[in-house]
Amino acid sequence: MVTRAPERSKRAPEAECMHRKAEKNRRLPSVDAVLHHEACKKAVEEFGHTATVAQIRKVLDTVRAQQQHQNLVHIDLDEIAARVKGGLTERAKASLQRVFNLTGTVLHTNLGRALLPESAIEAISKSMRHPANLEYDIDAGKRGERDDHVRALITELTGAEDAIVVNNNAAAVVLVLNALALNKDVLVSRGELIEIGGSFRMPDIMAQAGARLIEVGTTNRTHLRDYQSAITHDTALVMKVHTSNYMIKGFTKEVRARELSILAKERDIPLVDDLGSGTLVNLEAFGLARERTVRDAIEDGADLVTFSGDKLLGGPQAGFIVGRRDLVQLCAKNPFKRAMRLDKMRLAALEATLKLYRDPNRLTETLPTLQMLARPVDDLIATGQKIKPTLQDAVGGNYDVELCEPQSQIGSGALPLEAIASCGLAIKPKRKKVSGRALDQLAAAFRILPIPVVGRITDNAFVLDLRTLDDEGEFIAQLRHFCVPENDGAARC
Numbered sequence: 337m338v339t340r341a342p343e344r345s346k347r348a349p350e351a352e353c354m355h356r357k358a359e360k361n362r363r364l365p366s367v368d369a370v371l372h373h374e375a376c377k378k379a380v381e382e383f384g385h386t387a388t389v390a391q392i393r394k395v396l397d398t399v400r401a402q403q404q405h406q407n408l409v410h411i412d413l414d415e416i417a418a419r420v421k422g423g424l425t426e427r428a429k430a431s432l433q434r435v436f437n438l439t440g441t442v443l444h445t446n447l448g449r450a451l452l453p454e455s456a457i458e459a460i461s462k463s464m465r466h467p468a469n470l471e472y473d474i475d476a477g478k479r480g481e482r483d484d485h486v487r488a489l490i491t492e493l494t495g496a497e498d499a500i501v502v503n504n505n506a507a508a509v510v511l512v513l514n515a516l517a518l519n520k521d522v523l524v525s526r527g528e529l530i531e532i533g534g535s536f537r538m539p540d541i542m543a544q545a546g547a548r549l550i551e552v553g554t555t556n557r558t559h560l561r562d563y564q565s566a567i568t569h570d571t572a573l574v575m576k577v578h579t580s581n582y583m584i585k586g587f588t589k590e591v592r593a594r595e596l597s598i599l600a601k602e603r604d605i606p607l608v609d610d611l612g613s614g615t616l617v618n619l620e621a622f623g624l625a626r627e628r629t630v631r632d633a634i635e636d637g638a639d640l641v642t643f644s645g646d647k648l649l650g651g652p653q654a655g656f657i658v659g660r661r662d663l664v665q666l667c668a669k670n671p672f673k674r675a676m677r678l679d680k681m682r683l684a685a686l687e688a689t690l691k692l693y694r695d696p697n698r699l700t701e702t703l704p705t706l707q708m709l710a711r712p713v714d715d716l717i718a719t720g721q722k723i724k725p726t727l728q729d730a731v732g733g734n735y736d737v738e739l740c741e742p743q744s745q746i747g748s749g750a751l752p753l754e755a756i757a758s759c760g761l762a763i764k765p766k767r768k769k770v771s772g773r774a775l776d777q778l779a780a781a782f783r784i785l786p787i788p789v790v791g792r793i794t795d796n797a798f799v800l801d802l803r804t805l806d807d808e809g810e811f812i813a814q815l816r817h818f819c820v821p822e823n824d825g826a827a828r829c
């Protein structure tokens with residue numbers, strides 16, 4: 337129970353007695369007294385003595401501050417103990433939580449990109465629970481190299497001569513530039529100076545890695561002769577960057593990798609192809625548009641190819657540098673490699689993921705990313721019809737729930753303009769004029785479910801795209817906890 341004092345300015349002299357009483361009320365219980373409250377005894381069992389005492393002090397400090405600044409007079413022991421327990425429970429909740437990604441973006445960078453295959457998850461647990469031969473050659477009984485666990489697999493799957501792996505593709509690009517172009521020129525087309533969200537901008541990366549960016553051609557048109565005339569004694573690399581999150585259309589000209597590689601070979605300058613997503617299989621087999629594979633890039637004559645582990649490849653966060661052995665080894669020996677190396681968990685996951693590619697015909701069963709991308713719309717419609725009645729019940733009579741046909745995206749800069757027909761559930765407020773705020777409140781109500789649901793607001797509706805639903809049963813089961821937002825923003829459960 338909480339009581340507030342009358343405002344000081346209004347206190348008449350005759351109310352002095354009341355004021356004294358209030359002062360007495362302000363006295364807070366001791367830490368010990370709170371600790372002996374039933375709720376706090378339970379908290380000690382659950383969260384430990386140290387954490388509980390610390391939380392009691394924190395709550396008492398807060399109440400004291402409230403008394404001084406907000407006229408709060410009395411707060412009883414039950415209320416203090418409840419606040420302690422509540423605070424401890426809140427703090428014990430994991431910050432990194434599972435969510436439902438129903439945004440329609442399969443590889444959503446903010447929601448953790450690829451879901452790992454079961455075999456990779458098992459490999460990770462094993463690598464964590466027991467010692468492993470991470471840098472140990474079991475046959476020879478001496479030191480080994482961590483990249484050896486995946487090198488042969490990667491070269492087999494890509495046709496490259498050699499390969500190393502680092503923290504992510506951004507790191508792979510930095511490492512290549514630093515190892516091969518320190519204080520030298522790197523040629524990049526002006527049409528390929530990408531920014532991939534946040535702080536990954538090709539010109540900035542070049543500068544930080546110690547390489548000099550030489551821009552070639554114009555934004556929409558770059559010709560072979562532009563590269564030819566830009567090459568000098570200081571040119572260390574020619575770089576091609578996949579414009580993974582945009583497309584330049586109209587009056588355009590790009591020099592293809594194969595053509596560029598002929599020039600690079602003539603001038604004896606390595607060609608680096610940053611593929612970004614880096615798929616290992618022809619995506620047409622899964623009903624998607626064709627995307628150059630890593631093998632294509634190698635066959636087109638790139639000396640090095642860089643790509644990500646957690647985009648279309650469907651594995652853990654990682655970056656690959658594959659290609660000519662002498663160049664890969666220069667990267668391997670660069671001091672930055674040590675700072676960017678993979679840990680045993682991700683190496684274990686990467687090996688398990690790559691192994692699945694030896695049986696490409698079963699990838700839609702074994703690899704969640706491809707499985708989700710290839711889900712037939714009819715299956716999604718069936719799922720939608722199954723969920724719809726429970727969802728309608730949960731959101732109540734003020735909303736209409738309808739099946740809709742959103743367009744899913746691959747995400748993470750893979751095939752940026754490729755939209756995949758999908759099925760979703762659109763939730764629309766019944767009122768004629770729907771404010772943006774009402775939809776925001778609806779979206780927020782889905783985010784406070786036990787497993788937060790992230791959807792998308794579009795066309796005056798809150799849309800849940802079912803392509804990326806990873807557990808229908810759990811999704812339906814938790815809808816009973818849904819609280820319908822009121823017009824004033826308060827929740828009604």
Ligand SMILES: *Cc1c(COP(=O)(O)O)cnc(C)c1O
Pocket residue numbers: 504505506507509530532536577578579580581610611612613643644645646654655748749
């Ligand atoms: C995504 C991307 C990167 C960065 O890869 P991360 O694995 O996210 O670090 C670099 N280059 C291109 C072309 C990309 O698409």
